[in-house]
Amino acid sequence: MKHQQLLARLAQPSEHRIVLLVLDGVGDVRTAEQPRTALESAATPNLDRLAEASALGRIVPVAPGVTPGSGPGHLALFGYDPREPEVDIGRGVLEALGLEMEVARGDVTARGNFATAGPGGELTDRRAGRIPSEESVRLTAAMQRAVDGAAVPGLEVTLRPGEGHRFVLRLRGEGLSPALADTDPQQLGVAPLPVRAAAPEGEATAAAVARVVAAMEGAIAGEERANRVLLRGFSQLPHLPPVGELYRLRAGAFAGYPLYRGVAAACGMEVVPCGKRLPAIVEAVAERWDDFDYFFLHVKQTDQAGEDGDLAAKVAHLEEVDAALPRLLDLGPGVVAVTGDHSTPAPLRGHSWHPVPVLLHGPHCFADEARRFDEVEAIRGHLGTFPSYQLMGLLLANAGRLAKFGA
């Protein structure tokens, strides 16, 4: 957090607005089968024009070789060093946010799996045969009724079904602790683990959760496949210093998907309702242009296309982004950055560790020799290659929002 404290110490107000446009998973790779990346293949005349007048470079989300999840990838873009333990967003919280569950400070959340156990109690399938989502909806509702009936004193329990065999557990009450061990033994042939505290401060919560699990499993004991539950990643909202306070600005988040809204909210940004695709997102930004100094815009589709291994779809989404760009630039931001939270190369069908190209535009950004926003041009950009969490300093500096360090 040292770097963040240094920036916070130097932060000063300015009238220049900052726009951070995150194209989720935008980075890609060249392989024998895919000789051009999505950015190299896309026709992006507006991005090209912006790149000519911009400084380019590359950001490393966590560390060379480390593939980030969406949480660390975004926290780094917001200026938090994701390697710091206090910056960790637990799996339970991230899953809850991803399901549009509101998570308040003090709530404890966990990721749940339905599982199959044999008559002796030993696990035979840790994902309950990957039951369809509709079944998860039905079973979660049954468990919710059972938990409500059991009425653990002082504890408000909320369950929400996820995709397939997944659900989320949220506990609300006084003095809850997330210091609970997973009940998932991570192997078959043994019983689910009892609910246990991972540290002394978790004892009381563990006792309460044990009663909750008993009620939940009572409701599904007769099921053939989903007759047990496994809980993982007990966690609370991290205590992140809010970006608005750190950097003396009003920060607004414009994201169409709940997980990113949740991460932004956890960083103290105001989450603004908006559509799912960039043209609609830009309209929402335009409506609230006077209300913020820092705008986080999130485009999810590039990542989805990468996860699907669909280069053509990724290219098409980049071209849609490109078409929406002029309207965004017309708003007159002082500084614009375009980048991603990580790479999601189509050949890998998932997140990866590769550095992510970043474009930074402002009156004093240094218009360098890099002529296009893509992985290869970015190598010769003026910004160089640096950890993602250091991007915030460049955004602030280019917006005139950092005072001089030392006399």
Place this chain on the structure above:
Amino acid sequence: MKHQQLLARLAQPSEHRIVLLVLDGVGDVRTAEQPRTALESAATPNLDRLAEASALGRIVPVAPGVTPGSGPGHLALFGYDPREPEVDIGRGVLEALGLEMEVARGDVTARGNFATAGPGGELTDRRAGRIPSEESVRLTAAMQRAVDGAAVPGLEVTLRPGEGHRFVLRLRGEGLSPALADTDPQQLGVAPLPVRAAAPEGEATAAAVARVVAAMEGAIAGEERANRVLLRGFSQLPHLPPVGELYRLRAGAFAGYPLYRGVAAACGMEVVPCGKRLPAIVEAVAERWDDFDYFFLHVKQTDQAGEDGDLAAKVAHLEEVDAALPRLLDLGPGVVAVTGDHSTPAPLRGHSWHPVPVLLHGPHCFADEARRFDEVEAIRGHLGTFPSYQLMGLLLANAGRLAKFGA
């Protein structure tokens, strides 16, 4: 300090001399209005020839986006990580050094402003209407007489006028502490703050300074504009391990301006009297060639031109530097580095955060593809982009002054 300790552990003597030529604020930017930087515009045949046989790269003075003052910028070049709290040179010390005041270990210094207060004591102008320097000279002399008359026991008080409404206070005596809060309230309509300790160890010094302030203000109470004083940045010389001891070499500083001489002295270098411009500085270096292993040469004019927004002057000063270069190289240094403590882009009229090009020449430096010493060529240099404080290791290594690490 970890990095510095590593280098210190490996440092070994060698007959190869190191020349570090600092062109203050040399880095610049390309903007729409200024499509070429000063280095790109200057005709520098000698630097070009040197660059062809050199390794180039870029240094980041503090961190991406952070604009350094002259203190941190130079400390980093001398191998100290300016983000470390113990490397901080306080404002009072830096102002004193900048006014050619000698600052000894144990002295406490503060930056002073003359200010205007109304009849009720409330501040109406924190800079006393920006009085001319001549008035500051007169008032400072009056305050000095009053302080000498008050004779606070065991305390030697020295005042020195600065530019306009500025002056410096230096306290000398046994057991002084810099743990004093600013008396500048940083706002109008309220009275100057009383002298207060910022920590228990500052109590005795605060009591003494309160008497000093009373004497000073007694001497100017009748003034219309400059009738109060505000003190800021109480500080002592930092306890920096001397570069000579760390790296087992004799270090000489050749700088024409007091602030840079002061910073070099604070790092344990011997300060050698010399002229203000490079040709004269090089003559001073030549005279003392046998006395040092490490020569710090400081050229101020490039920074001044940048602060003035005068690209043509910056170019002219670079060309003067270029003309003086052969004489410097003829001395036969083992290693030569040319760089800056930070960028001072003419369009910004001040220090900036942009990386600074660095040129490193030595027999094994790796003559790379970068052909000129400028911001854009430096991007493709062999040295890459790295924090300024790490340059010292490269200077030492190229001079054969670092032993192997580990077996």
